[in-house]
Amino acid sequence: MASTSRTRTGRGRGRGRGRGSGSSSLPPPPSTLPLIIEEFFIVVYEDPLVKKELPKKFADYLDGKEPAKVYLRAADCGPRLWTVEVLFDGQGRMYLDKGWEKFAIAHGVDFGWFVHFKYEGDDVLTVKVFDGTMCRRYYYSDDEDTDDESDDDMKPCIHPL
Numbered sequence: 417m418a419s420t421s422r423t424r425t426g427r428g429r430g431r432g433r434g435r436g437s438g439s440s441s442l443p444p445p446p447s448t449l450p451l452i453i454e455e456f457f458i459v460v461y462e463d464p465l466v467k468k469e470l471p472k473k474f475a476d477y478l479d480g481k482e483p484a485k486v487y488l489r490a491a492d493c494g495p496r497l498w499t500v501e502v503l504f505d506g507q508g509r510m511y512l513d514k515g516w517e518k519f520a521i522a523h524g525v526d527f528g529w530f531v532h533f534k535y536e537g538d539d540v541l542t543v544k545v546f547d548g549t550m551c552r553r554y555y556y557s558d559d560e561d562t563d564d565e566s567d568d569d570m571k572p573c574i575h576p577l
């Protein structure tokens with residue numbers, strides 16, 4: 417019995433692939449795309465009230481324009497901005513420091529929770545909080561007593577039950 421072998425000459429079976437003048441409509445491979453860090457998350461593995469380290473890639477993204485503080489805005493909780501001091505350790509690590517505790521208390525951040533950040537520019541980060549069930553917590557602002565600003569730092573966003 418004679419064995420016959422066939423070799424393919426580059427004709428594909430699918431339509432539209434490999435046709436045309438050689439220009440590709442495919443995006444470049446991920447390694448050639450510019451790295452733009454806009455969104456990231458942290459998982460609260462330790463005391464939720466102590467300073468929190470942000471991802472190194474985000475710290476690298478801010479290299480040369482490290483802010484002394486950032487402003488956290490809870491998504492769906494009105495225009496309120498929480499001022500949080502930023503600490504850089506000189507080894508490329510960035511931490512949310514003074515002010516984080518107040519934000520965490522007001523939003524009930526706890527062990528095992530995910531905190532999602534979106535960098536909006538101008539040192540503003542929009543924050544979404546996901547609890548231990550991996551479900552997002554929604555907050556709303558109670559702006560009825562806006563006259564008293566003395567306790568404004570501790571005025572919580574309210575999570576509907």
